[in-house]
Amino acid sequence: MSRFTLIETPLSGLTLLQRHPIGDQRGYLERLFCREELAAIIGEREIIQINHTLTATAGTIRGMHFQRAPHAEMKLVTCLTGEVFDVAVDLRRDSPTFLHWHAEHLGADNHRTLVIPEGFAHGFQTLTDDCELIYLHTAAYQPEAEAGLNALDPRLAIPWPAPVGDRSARDRDHPLLDHTFTAFEA
Numbered sequence: 001m002s003r004f005t006l007i008e009t010p011l012s013g014l015t016l017l018q019r020h021p022i023g024d025q026r027g028y029l030e031r032l033f034c035r036e037e038l039a040a041i042i043g044e045r046e047i048i049q050i051n052h053t054l055t056a057t058a059g060t061i062r063g064m065h066f067q068r069a070p071h072a073e074m075k076l077v078t079c080l081t082g083e084v085f086d087v088a089v090d091l092r093r094d095s096p097t098f099l100h101w102h103a104e105h106l107g108a109d110n111h112r113t114l115v116i117p118e119g120f121a122h123g124f125q126t127l128t129d130d131c132e133l134i135y136l137h138t139a140a141y142q143p144e145a146e147a148g149l150n151a152l153d154p155r156l157a158i159p160w161p162a163p164v165g166d167r168s169a170r171d172r173d174h175p176l177l178d179h180t181f182t183a184f185e186a
């Protein structure tokens, strides 16, 4: 029995997972990750770090973040409590969808995970209070390799669904892309 359906998105390599919980009278059990079932998208990568975040207030935006090469990583992003508008931006040099974004609602109720490969920036807006996300990472955290896009950059024009709430100082300071921008070394 398959625990996941893999759903392609308009951005090649960016995959949505529909998780299939196994329910009974007590509730359910579901897999958040399975190396064997996800081999087609995970390949030889290994999950080497798992992060958990709590975001207290609806409307908060975190991101858009990525790690530069050679520390680029794949992330599997899951929202276990609450609901978020989750966004990935294609930063791959020469990609036909360069700077295009794709968004999915991830939440406790829809059992969906977004698999964000190397070469994408990631961010989200909380749509409920007390959102808890869990991230599975294939590379170690490297603060010196961290980079970001401004979530409110007009060149990205991401239609955040709720009024923009709290953001970290770092995220507010990410510069806007200018007309000379062609690519990050993501």
Ligand SMILES: Cc1cn([C@H]2C[C@H](O)[C@@H](COP(=O)(O)OP(=O)(O)O[C@H]3O[C@@H](C)C(=O)[C@@H](O)[C@H]3O)O2)c(=O)[nH]c1=O
Binding pocket: 051, 053, 062, 063, 064, 065, 066, 075, 122, 123, 124, 135, 141, 168
């Ligand atoms: C990501 C990370 C942060 N930290 C520290 C740095 C800082 O003191 C504190 C909070 O970090 P940040 O402000 O970067 O947290 P946050 O803004 O939530 O960063 C996250 O944003 C989303 C959009 C992502 O995609 C994640 O990969 C991650 O970049 O935790 C670690 O120690 N290990 C880690 O792996």
